[in-house]
Amino acid sequence: MPSETSPADDVPARKDAFHPDLPDHNDPSDSTGGSALPLRARLHHIRADALDGDTAQTGGMRRFAAISGRSVGSTRIWMGQTHVAPDTASSNHHHGASETAIHVVKGHPEFVFLDDSGGAPEEVRIRTSPGDYIFVPPYVPHREENPSPDQEAVVVIARSTQEAIVVNLPELYVLHEAPEPG
Numbered sequence: 001m002p003s004e005t006s007p008a009d010d011v012p013a014r015k016d017a018f019h020p021d022l023p024d025h026n027d028p029s030d031s032t033g034g035s036a037l038p039l040r041a042r043l044h045h046i047r048a049d050a051l052d053g054d055t056a057q058t059g060g061m062r063r064f065a066a067i068s069g070r071s072v073g074s075t076r077i078w079m080g081q082t083h084v085a086p087d088t089a090s091s092n093h094h095h096g097a098s099e100t101a102i103h104v105v106k107g108h109p110e111f112v113f114l115d116d117s118g119g120a121p122e123e124v125r126i127r128t129s130p131g132d133y134i135f136v137p138p139y140v141p142h143r144e145e146n147p148s149p150d151q152e153a154v155v156v157i158a159r160s161t162q163e164a165i166v167v168n169l170p171e172l173y174v175l176h177e178a179p180e181p182g
Helices: none
Strands: 062-067 078-084 092-094 100-106 110-115 122-127 133-136 143-146 153-159 167-169
Touching: 078 143, 143 153
Parallel strands: none
Antiparallel strands: 062 078, 078 153, 092 167, 100 133, 100 153, 110 122, 110 143
């Protein structure tokens, strides 16, 4: 039986980037119905072309899940990408109890929130470049903007919950205290 090869470099393909003899749990040609190992007992390789767009969304941007409870059985983390088209702003939103870490991969997205430490609510705009990081605390209303007229902005996101929590809002407001968990 000929071995599977990767079309890019004629190197034998490995299944699920875990072990060459284990079937890929997502491989429909696997007659065993997938690995006998539970999702949480193996490493998972999510290829760039296999990200899942069926996740919580906000107008003006597109989220793609890579790591989630549904995809790999994670219980405390969600990770994926967000794409914001040129000259576009997302809707206002927050991410519930999730802590969110953002890494800018492409473009110069801007992150906008309200701050009233000076007495009156004032819009704060954080301008970023590739390689920068942003931390969004739980429940903080914000939006992403891409002011570039011709370049898409792409960021990688990690959240402290197993799925992407997105609460879309009609407007930004100052968060004085996050709700108690539970």
